[in-house]
Amino acid sequence: MVDLVLLAFIGLIAAMGLKRPFVWILLYIYVDLVIPQKVGWGIIQMFPLSLMMFALAFGGWLVLDSKEGSRFTFRQGLIVALLGLCAFTTFRAEFQDSAWEKWDWVWKSLLFAAFLPLTMRTRLRIEAVALFMVLSIGAICISGGMKTVFGGGGYGTLRLLVVENSGIYESSIISIAAIAIIPIAVWLARFGTVFRPHWTVAAFVAALSFACLLMPVGTNARTGLVCAAVLAAMMLRTVKNRFLYAGIAGVALVMAVPFLPQSYLERMSTIFDHKEDESASTRIAVWGWTLDYVKEHPMGGGFDAYRANSFTYQMPQVTGSGNSRSVTYVEVTDEGRAYHSSYFEMLGEQGWLGLGLWLLLHGIGLLQMELVRRRFRPAKGEKLGWQGGLAEALQQAHVVFMIGALFVGIAFQPFGFLIVGMEIAFGSYLKRQAEEQRQGPSRRWATSHAALSH
Structure with a gap:
């Protein structure tokens, strides 16, 4: 049943690309990040989805899409x-x-x-790529966040959408990706045009950000904790009330410690020695x-x-x-x-x-x-305008990636x-x-x- 749902979703998005070839680019991003062929258990594993979507994305742009404004940098x-x-x-x-x-x-x-x-020749296309990246990684984080809240977790043992601990589903890697997408998700909530700013969008992004912050806890990944600290420090540059922000963050951290699993606290203590x-x-x-x-x-x-x-x-x-x-x-x-x-x-x-x-x-x-x-x-x-906001979000996400890269082999990971x-x-x-x-x-x-x- 899972295989049929995944194939139906992929087929629907692929059909939409017949009218808008750029949709195939977004479909490849989804397949490359979520890896649905590993989520399913049956017929979907028979298809080389990543290669198929890559050929579709590249071929669609080459044959059907406009090249106006494209430049090689x-x-x-x-x-x-x-x-x-x-x-x-x-x-x-x-x-x-x-x-x-x-x-x-x-x-x-x-x-x-x-x-x-x-x-990516227009603002809408840039936003669409950001949106698919956030939602694709977010789908993994929502699953992991829910399992963490209800008592699952542990280094290498938190079961996400797949049962293996490799690629983006590896504990440290998904923790880095989860923290990295938070500033991009916040930018989408503030300046998005696909889903325009609204309290429902803000509520979803807040819940998604919370799920992302739970990933280092659920996976017991020390790298995720370091990345979260770096992101918090970077946000001090941009928030208006820095002292209030720092105070709230400090109080939240103190209140959260008693609820953290003992295994997580013991593993985090090894950061210092x-x-x-x-x-x-x-x-x-x-x-x-x-x-x-x-x-x-x-x-x-x-x-x-x-x-x-x-x-x-x-x-x-x-x-x-x-x-x-x-x-x-x-x-x-x-x-x-x-x-x-x-x-x-x-x-x-x-x-x-x-x-x-x-x-x-x-x-x-x-x-x-x-x-x-x-x-x-x-x-x-x-x-703040959308241009400055996006520059801040991408820079923060990029710094989180580079800090995480100090401790994890993610040099060629697609999300980076x-x-x-x-x-x-x-x-x-x-x-x-x-x-x-x-x-x-x-x-x-x-x-x-x-x-x-x-």
């Missing part, structure tokens, strides 16, 4: 360069089988990120190994090069409690441990060049959004590149608007008249 060139480098390192990867398995989804993520801004946590200790060891590895392989070892690692470290074991607490150190040998950091993931797999391209791609985006935010900063007594794609499209839209304003009324009339005559 420097950041899109960086994505294409990164895609070419990934192809090169995959051919020479140390572990060919697993490298090609990762390539199967990475190339679509990168190519779609470079292609997406070409299709990584030496007492095996997972954190292993990460430090893997990062050290990666730095040594790229000394001999400056171009990286291809996807999943971490499988070559092997190291020994001292792991503390605490016994007893209170005054009888004692610590003994046990020698632990580990191998084939993942990077647990996007920065080291890029370095180990794509080398210094790949890390440089990746950092440049994200760094330019953060800088661009800051410049747009300042350009559209409201004067005293004026209200969706943020990048929206930034590129938004920047191109603003540049095009500025050019039209400089042209003057007569030039704009001539352009529109010529377009109508053709």
